[in-house]
Amino acid sequence: MNTTELKKILERVRAGTASPEEALRRLKVLPYEDLGFAKVDHHRQLRRGFPEVIFGEGKSVRQIIAIMGKVASKRQPVLVTRVPPGAVREIRRRFRRARHHAEAQAITLEAVAKRPGRPGILVLAAGTSDLKVAEEAAVTAEVMGNRVERVYDVGIAGLHRLLDHKDKLLEARVIITVAGMEGALPSIVASLVDVPVIGVPTSVGYGTGIKGVAALMGMLNSCAAGLLVVNIDNGFGAGYAASVINSMLRNNQQ
Numbered sequence: 001m002n003t004t005e006l007k008k009i010l011e012r013v014r015a016g017t018a019s020p021e022e023a024l025r026r027l028k029v030l031p032y033e034d035l036g037f038a039k040v041d042h043h044r045q046l047r048r049g050f051p052e053v054i055f056g057e058g059k060s061v062r063q064i065i066a067i068m069g070k071v072a073s074k075r076q077p078v079l080v081t082r083v084p085p086g087a088v089r090e091i092r093r094r095f096r097r098a099r100h101h102a103e104a105q106a107i108t109l110e111a112v113a114k115r116p117g118r119p120g121i122l123v124l125a126a127g128t129s130d131l132k133v134a135e136e137a138a139v140t141a142e143v144m145g146n147r148v149e150r151v152y153d154v155g156i157a158g159l160h161r162l163l164d165h166k167d168k169l170l171e172a173r174v175i176i177t178v179a180g181m182e183g184a185l186p187s188i189v190a191s192l193v194d195v196p197v198i199g200v201p202t203s204v205g206y207g208t209g210i211k212g213v214a215a216l217m218g219m220l221n222s223c224a225a226g227l228l229v230v231n232i233d234n235g236f237g238a239g240y241a242a243s244v245i246n247s248m249l250r251n252n253q254q
Contacts, residue, residue, distance in 0.1 A: 005074075005075065006046065009023050010023070031043050033070055035066055035067070035070065037063055038063065038066075038067055040052060040067055040070045040071065042070075042071075042074055045076055049244075049247070050077075050144050050240075050243075051071055051074070051076040051077065051078075052071060053079045053080075053081060053140075053236070053240075054067050054068065054071070054078070054079065054080040054081070055080075055081055055082060056080045056081060056082045056083040056084060056087065056105075056107075057081075057082035057084065059084075061084070061086075061087040061090050061091065064080060064083075064087060064091060065090070065091060065094050065095075068080065068091070068094075068095060068098075068109065069094075072095070072109055077108070077109065077110055077143055078098075078107075078108065078109035079106065079107075079108055079139075079140065079143050080106060080107040080108075081104075081105070081106050081136060081140070081236050082105055082106075083100075083105050083106060083107050085105075088100050088107070091107060092107075095109055097109060097110070101135065101139045103131055103132060103135040104132065104135035104136040104138070104139040104235070105132065105136065106135075106136060106139050106140075108139065108143045110143075116147065117142060117145050117146045117147035117148075118145060118146050118147060118246055118247065118250050119146075119147045119173075120146065120147070120172060120173030120174060120246045120249065120250065121141050121146045121147070121148045121149070121172065121173070121174055121175075121176065121242050121243070121246055122148075122149045122150075122151065122168055122169070122171075122172035122174075122175045122176070123137055123138045123141075123148055123149070123150050123151070123175075123176045123178070124151050124152070124154055124162070124175060124176065124177045124178065124185065124189065125150075125151075125152040125153065125154070125178045125179075126153075126154065126155030126156070126177075126178065126179035126180065126181070126185045127153055127155050127179075127180070127181075127204065128152070128153055129180065129202075129204040130152075130178045130179060130180055130202045130204055131152060132235075133178050133200055133202045133233050133234075133235040134150070134152065134176075134178040134200075134235060135235070136235030136236050136239065137176045137178065137200060137235035137236070137238045137239035137242070138150055138176075138235075138239065139239070140235065140236050140238075140239025140240055140243070141176075141239040141240075141242050141243050141246075144239070144240065144243040145243070145247075146242070146243050146246055149168055149172070151165045151168060154185075155179065155181075155185055156184050156185055156188060159188070162185075162188070162189075166192075169189065169192060169193050170193065172193070172195060173195055173245070173246050173249050173250075174195055174196045174197075174198065174242045174245045174246050174249070175189055175193065175195060175196070175197045175198070176197075176198045176200060176238045176239065176242050177189045177190075177197055177198065177199050177200065178200040178202060178235065178238075179199070179200070179201065179202065179215060179219075180201065180202035180203065180204025180205045180209065180212065180215050181204065181205045181206075181209060181214070181215060182205075182209075182214060182215060182218050183199070183201045183214065183215030183216065183217075183218035183219045184218060186198075186199030186200075186219050186222065186224075186227055186229075187199075187218070187219070187222040187223070187224045187227065188224075190222065190224035190225065190226050190227040191224045193226075194226075195226075196226060196228060196242075196245055197224075197226055197227050197228065198227075198228045198229075198230060198238045198241055198242055199219040199222075199227055199228065199229045199230070200229075200230055200233075200234060200235060200238045201215035201216040201218075201219055201229070201231075201232050201233075202215060202232065202233055203232055203233055211232070212232035212233060213232070215232070216229070216231070216232055228241070
């Protein structure tokens with residue numbers, strides 16, 4: 001349930017077109033709904049501005065579909081991350097309007113017709129091998145109501161590729177920078193712009209990369225100011241954080 005729907009319920013009670021009992025019945029499931037294997041948090045959109053996101057990894061197809069159904073029944077947008085490959089067909093059979101984002105390993109289901117999003121988020125990926133994480137970040141930000149620019153394969157092995165997009169760097173309100181190996185790209189980007197930069201280390205790299213730990217340590221130890229760092233391969237967390245920042249900046253300018 002979102003704030004608009006909650007206001008409508010309260011306004012109907014005030015106008016006398018709905019009884020307090022009817023309103024209470026609808027509000028009873030507002031905190032959460034217990035499915036036995038999961039407690040679906042219907043209150044999250046009111047608290048955080050976006051409903052509960054479904055982490056698909058480790059869940060059965062039946063569990064994913066059940067949780068999706070409960071979130072969608074409240075006319076809320078649905079985001080499922082880390083969708084198991086074998087689950088996609090069955091999920092789309094149940095939800096015809098669901099959209100599969102193959103590169104991001106995500107599924108989205110819009111509650112209402114999609115409007116043009118808030119501009120301001122730029123997603124950079126150092127290499128083609130980082131695209132899965134970059135797309136998870138981009139799709140997350142998009143389903144949360146943002147317009148996302150993508151610039152991929154601009155790692156520091158060929159820095160001129162990044163500098164060719166300096167106009168996009170300067171126009172962005174918040175930049176997500178995804179990189180594996182030694183994780184240097186976010187430091188470079190943060191040194192060039194005056195907006196928040198979110199670094200996302202990926203597990204891409206050779207032996208001593210330690211599955212992304214080298215990139216994580218490089219970003220955490222960056223001397224560039226204004227660089228925020230999320231966990232290894234956490235594109236979702238970066239996209240969510242960027243959306244919150246972009247929304248706050250947008251609201252402050254209005």
